[in-house]
Amino acid sequence: MTEVPFSCACGKLNGTLSRATPSGGNHCKCLCDSCRAGAVYCKTPELAEGGLALFLTTPDRITITSGFDQLAPFSFGAKNIIRWQAKCCGVQMFSTPANPKMAMTSISTARLTDPAAIGPVRSRAFVPQPNGKTKHENIPAFIGTVARVLRARFTGRWKETPFFDSVTLEPTVTVTLISKEDRRALLAR
Numbered sequence: 001m002t003e004v005p006f007s008c009a010c011g012k013l014n015g016t017l018s019r020a021t022p023s024g025g026n027h028c029k030c031l032c033d034s035c036r037a038g039a040v041y042c043k044t045p046e047l048a049e050g051g052l053a054l055f056l057t058t059p060d061r062i063t064i065t066s067g068f069d070q071l072a073p074f075s076f077g078a079k080n081i082i083r084w085q086a087k088c089c090g091v092q093m094f095s096t097p098a099n100p101k102m103a104m105t106s107i108s109t110a111r112l113t114d115p116a117a118i119g120p121v122r123s124r125a126f127v128p129q130p131n132g133k134t135k136h137e138n139i140p141a142f143i144g145t146v147a148r149v150l151r152a153r154f155t156g157r158w159k160e161t162p163f164f165d166s167v168t169l170e171p172t173v174t175v176t177l178i179s180k181e182d183r184r185a186l187l188a189r
């Protein structure tokens with residue numbers, strides 16, 4: 001089991017990612033507006049240029065060893081992706097769907113001490129097309145992500161998460177909701 005440490009930018013929040021190998025998740029870049037607005041909110045817009053680099057895995061692979069109290073999740077809507085920020089230094093550490101039974105977690109690859117362990121970026125999501133729409137590149141990589149999520153669901157492994165109470169299904173830290181207007185303002189910057 002390959003374990004790679006992760007850390008927020010200031011070092012208060014630390015932990016390990018297990019199965020940190022190219023086949024243990026999907027190393028992708030997401031070009032969606034939500035990722036970009038999140039990066040501006042976290043005052044790291046440069047990280048979203050050309051897409052926010054993420055490793056998509058399941059939450060049981062994330063172990064937080066110190067600084068859990070620094071986690072400050074925010075979201076652009078009650079049902080939207082929850083972005084887990086480290087309030088000590090402001091960086092985005094993780095993201096999760098609002099429903100913990102969809103056992104998906106991203107860890108920002110910039111937070112890994114050894115990003116080489118997960119190999120190069122394999123896919124891109126929400127890539128703008130000339131017709132104004134967006135599309136995902138390397139669909140099999142995303143199918144792998146869905147398969148991992150489903151496996152975690154059916155084995156009950158989705159309950160092993162630092163981000164949600166597996167009984168109430170509520171996030172373990174209160175999520176700050178950001179209004180549509182504020183999201184628009186973030187994207188206008």
Ligand SMILES: [Zn+2]
Nearest residue numbers: 008010088089
């Ligand atoms: Zn920090």
Ligand SMILES: [Zn+2]
Nearest residue numbers: 030031032035
């Ligand atoms: Zn995104």
